Amino acid sequence: MEQLGIFRAPLVGHSMGGTVSLSVAIRYPERVSKVIVVGSPIVGSSLAPLLKLAGYRINAFLIFNLMGPFRSFMKNYYSRQICSDPRFPDMMDRDLSRTTLESFLRSIASLRRTDLRPLLGQIKVPALGMYGDKDKVVHPLQWQVMQAGIPQAQIVRFENAGHFPMLEEPQIFTQRLQTFLDEHRTIPLKKNIPENITL
Incomplete structure (x- = not known):
């Protein structure tokens, strides 16, 4: 936002990105006009057991030393349990190929320790949670x-989707997201805008 000169704008985040978006809305409320989370953990204990186990260094080390078989397992079996979109196995495989041991450990360890419940009441901007019932x-x-933490939050549930409702129920997802963003629409506040540029 700083690089783009945007002072205040809506934040949309999926999974850990949504957890980060909530944290930003809590720490920097003046910078966030709305916050939308998709399949995001509020409490780290809500992560799948397999994911939590993989976040321990010894387990992550074993996985990364067996990355070939692990990627094959994830692409050919586990990915189909996570998302029904036929494009997803290749998408997951690409993500795994770019992941480093340290970045994986840091992200999972951080998520595992997360508990935003005591802080959610500080969020006063419009909030939307989008969750798949089959996550x-x-x-x-x-x-x-x-x-419970943000009583004014709107909740959208997708009964036929898991962790990726934007892929599994794209039309409904896009429509509900757009509707929320259009409500009380505000132009993102910018700073240091040259005089010859108009909004």
Whole structure:
């Protein structure tokens, strides 16, 4: 946002990105006009057991030393348990090929320790939680935790989707997201705008 000269704007985040978006809305409320999370953990204990185990250094080390078989397992079997979109196995495989041991460990370890419940009440901007009822990565009832902490939050549930409702129910997802963004629409506030540029 600093690089683009944007002072205040809506934030949309998927999974860990949504957890980060909530944290930004809590720490920098003046910078966030709305916050939208998709399949995001509010509490780290809501992560799937396999993911939590993989976040321990010894387990992550074993996985990365067996990356070939691990990628094959994830692409040919586990990915189909996570998302029904036929494009997803290749998408997951590409992501795994770019992941380093340290970045994986840091992200999972950080998520595992996360508990935003005591802080959610500080979020006063419009908030939207979008969760798939069949999520096998983050417990699908995390929407209840979000709504308990942010009573004014809107919740959208996708009964036929898992962790990736934007892929599994794209039309409904896009429509609900766009509707929320259009409500009380505000132009992102920019700073240091040259005089010859108009919004």
